[in-house]
Amino acid sequence: MNSELASARRIIRLGFALTAIALIAVAGVYVRALMYTPIEVRQGAAQKIFYVHAPAAWAALMAFSLVGIVSALYLWLKDPRLDLFAASSAEVGLAFSVVMLTTGPIWGKPVWGTWWTWDARLTLTLMIFLLFLGYLTLRAALSDPSERARFSAVVGILGLVLVPFIHLSVYLFRTLHPAPILLKPSKPSLPDTMLATLLYALATFTLLYIGFVTTRYGLARAVAAQSGREGTDA
Amino acid sequence: MASWIRLAWLIAAKDLRVELRSKTALLSSLVFAALVLVVFNFARDASLVSSTVLAPSVLWITIAFAAVIALNRAFNLERENASMSGLLLAPISRGVIYVGKFLANLAFVAAVELVTLPLFVLFFNVDIWDSLGGLLGVMALASIGFVAVGTIFSAMVVKTRFAELMLPVLLLPFMVPPLIGAVQVTTRLLSGRPLSEMLGWLRLLAVYDVVFVTLCVMVFPALVDE
Numbered sequence: 001m002n003s004e005l006a007s008a009r010r011i012i013r014l015g016f017a018l019t020a021i022a023l024i025a026v027a028g029v030y031v032r033a034l035m036y037t038p039i040e041v042r043q044g045a046a047q048k049i050f051y052v053h054a055p056a057a058w059a060a061l062m063a064f065s066l067v068g069i070v071s072a073l074y075l076w077l078k079d080p081r082l083d084l085f086a087a088s089s090a091e092v093g094l095a096f097s098v099v100m101l102t103t104g105p106i107w108g109k110p111v112w113g114t115w116w117t118w119d120a121r122l123t124l125t126l127m128i129f130l131l132f133l134g135y136l137t138l139r140a141a142l143s144d145p146s147e148r149a150r151f152s153a154v155v156g157i158l159g160l161v162l163v164p165f166i167h168l169s170v171y172l173f174r175t176l177h178p179a180p181i182l183l184k185p186s187k188p189s190l191p192d193t194m195l196a197t198l199l200y201a202l203a204t205f206t207l208l209y210i211g212f213v214t215t216r217y218g219l220a221r222a223v224a225a226q227s228g229r230e231g232t233d234a
Numbered sequence: 235m236a237s238w239i240r241l242a243w244l245i246a247a248k249d250l251r252v253e254l255r256s257k258t259a260l261l262s263s264l265v266f267a268a269l270v271l272v273v274f275n276f277a278r279d280a281s282l283v284s285s286t287v288l289a290p291s292v293l294w295i296t297i298a299f300a301a302v303i304a305l306n307r308a309f310n311l312e313r314e315n316a317s318m319s320g321l322l323l324a325p326i327s328r329g330v331i332y333v334g335k336f337l338a339n340l341a342f343v344a345a346v347e348l349v350t351l352p353l354f355v356l357f358f359n360v361d362i363w364d365s366l367g368g369l370l371g372v373m374a375l376a377s378i379g380f381v382a383v384g385t386i387f388s389a390m391v392v393k394t395r396f397a398e399l400m401l402p403v404l405l406l407p408f409m410v411p412p413l414i415g416a417v418q419v420t421t422r423l424l425s426g427r428p429l430s431e432m433l434g435w436l437r438l439l440a441v442y443d444v445v446f447v448t449l450c451v452m453v454f455p456a457l458v459d460e
């Protein structure tokens with residue numbers, strides 16, 4: 001049981017190290033975005049928030065997909081570590097989606113002239129945020145670990161399947177959001193310097209996600225080890 | 235296959251019989267639906283917004299809320315006297331139990347919808363006579379999907395402390411695609427548009443139903459097996 005706690009500590013230390021590296025890299029993103037990336041012609045300085053908004057959205061979506069995939073794996077393999085990972089990913093994803101949902105309107109107000117619009121991707125990301133909240137609320141409301149793991153895995157899987165349906169159903173409304181600029185068949189329609197900053201920011205936020213999740217996962221392992229030990233003592 | 239359907243029907247019939255004897259959940263969902271319709275009528279300025287513009291959304295919001303109330307009862311029934319354990323001990327597959335519960339819930343939500351519709355016509359003065367068939371069809375198509383997911387969630391939330399609050403928090407995001415589709419189709423039906431304008435939405439509703447019913451049958455055993 002002690003070795004379990006020790007390995008949890010090792011994971012937490014690794015998570016701290018990764019997070020520290022990622023935070024330094026995030027500082028680098030700001031410096032690069034503000035000083036070495038040209039100002040966009042039509043949007044002016046407001047466009048700089050793009051380098052936080054888009055990577056945060058990317059990290060939130062990655063977190064959400066991983067919750068769904070790992071949930072499916074949990075139901076198949078029944079390894080409690082997978083459940084702890086899904087829970088950690090959901091918490092970190094919630095944090096990133098809050099960043100995405102706060103930077104979005106701040107950017108939208110000067111550029112679109114409105115804080116919020118029911119455009120397809122905005123609605124989708126808001127729904128993902130709400131699904132994260134539902135997932136974590138359910139976890140908090142269940143006390144039995146096995147029940148919590150099984151139930152939340154089901155919500156994780158159903159949520160992942162729901163996302164394309166929400167996207168499809170809200171897409172049929174007119175959309176304000178810029179069309180995809182990175183993952184499209186032709187060449188990305190972003191000047192090279194801006195693209196480089198964006199890609200750097202994406203990599204940084206991915207690392208930040210990994211750092212956060214590793215730390216959170218280590219903590220969850222430590223809590224599980226601790227409660228397991230109390231269980232045997234009693 | 236035939237016995238599989240018969241077993242599922244037995245479970246559904248048991249639920250419906252229990253409900254028809256007490257009538258508490260059914261009556262309260264019906265009264266709730268009527269009240270929501272009445273309150274909606276006061277929530278609009280009749281001189282500014284005509285009732286026909288608002289009608290489809292009012293109808294579907296009422297149905298959504300009443301359905302959540304109705305779904306809350308599904309597994310509450312099984313919690314008393316640990317009757318869920320009895321059900322699980324029966325020599326039948328978990329999928330059959332799920333389908334039985336799903337059918338009972340579907341009948342339940344359908345009953346609420348069939349009472350909501352005439353009240354809606356009465357209060358909002360909408361002429362649905364020409365589109366009645368289509369309207370009933372879209373009600374069925376939209377309900378199957380969210381009742382399938384709602385049945386899964388109602389089995390989960392009975393284990394939590396605030397079940398009545400937990401169910402809408404989990405279920406409402408899953409109601410978004412069926413609701414959008416249903417409101418779009420209802421709007422077109424009420425204004426007499428041709429079928430071709432609704433086909434896309436109807437397809438979306440149908441795919442949603444097929445995907446989620448299948449998925450729910452597959453994941454249900456994970457909920458009840460310790």
